[in-house]
Amino acid sequence: MPNTKKKTEKKTNAITKWWRETIGELRKVTWPTPMEAWKLTKIVVVVMIAMSVILGILDFAFTRVISWVLS
Numbered sequence: 001m002p003n004t005k006k007k008t009e010k011k012t013n014a015i016t017k018w019w020r021e022t023i024g025e026l027r028k029v030t031w032p033t034p035m036e037a038w039k040l041t042k043i044v045v046v047v048m049i050a051m052s053v054i055l056g057i058l059d060f061a062f063t064r065v066i067s068w069v070l071s
Contacts, residue, residue, distance in 0.1 A: 032040065
């Protein structure tokens with residue numbers, strides 16, 4: 001059963017390696033300041049609202065057109 005032990009060690013080493021690499025990459029990240037985060041959040045909300053309005057208008061228009069064509 002020596003193969004089982006090697007597989008377990010190999011798997012553990014792979015997980016440990018992945019964890020170390022993940023932590024290393026997170027240290028390289030430049031996190032936004034609270035002011036930048038709020039600014040970006042506001043932009044996302046505005047774009048989301050604008051897209052909702054546009055899609056709502058298109059849905060309404062296409063519903064009207066299809067109803068007109070079918071009647």
